[in-house]
Amino acid sequence: MSSAITAGILVHVETFYQPDYSNPMQSEFMFAYRITLENHNAFPVKLHRRNWHIFDSNGTYRTVEGEGVVGVQPTLQPGENYQYVSGCNLRTDMGKMKGTYQMENLHNKKLFLVEIPEFEMIVPAKAN
Template sequence: MVFQISEGVKVSVETYYQPDYSNPVASEFMFAYRITIENNNTFAVKLLQRHWNIFDSNGSYKEIDGDGVVGVQPVILPGDQYQYVSGCNLKTEMGKMQGSYTMENIHTKKEFDVRIPMFEMIAPFKVN
């Protein structure tokens, strides 16, 4: 697990290779990741948008932007956390992701960015 704290928000990431949804012969490698967002501020925050940078080990790169996460824009109260699971399909056995969330202070309506730490996705058979 990796984590990063920025703007009073801790983002932790765990990754899992998904062999049942992967097809190595067709260069399709599916990974799931679980993200936990902890609000250590004294104010509630709302997650408005996400931005991802996705790198494949073959040199390909893509950026993804969107509203919220997994179809919601959660409000996280002070001292609380929000957790979700999503996935990424790569063309190689290894890759990495990093990004940011645009969040809003519920009381002041001020927006700020929270960093998502870089994390690796590696198929277990590649490690051996």
């Protein structure tokens, strides 16, 4: 699990290996991650975009950028949280991700970036 607070937004990440959707013989490893966002500010915020940096343990690197998360651009009032689950495929049994969310302060309409803390994705047998 990884957590970070940036500009009053807490980002908490949990990862899960998905053996039923993986094929190690073909170098296909699927992971799910659950992200919880909490607004610790005194103003509402809206998530506009995401930008991911994905690293396989073989040195492969890629980025994924786009609007919202899982097809939505959630708004969080002060004290509210939002949770979603998504996934990432790797070509190796270990990797990591990190990134940023572009969010908007809905009171003053200013955009700001929120850090998504780096988190690891490791096949459970590999961790032993």
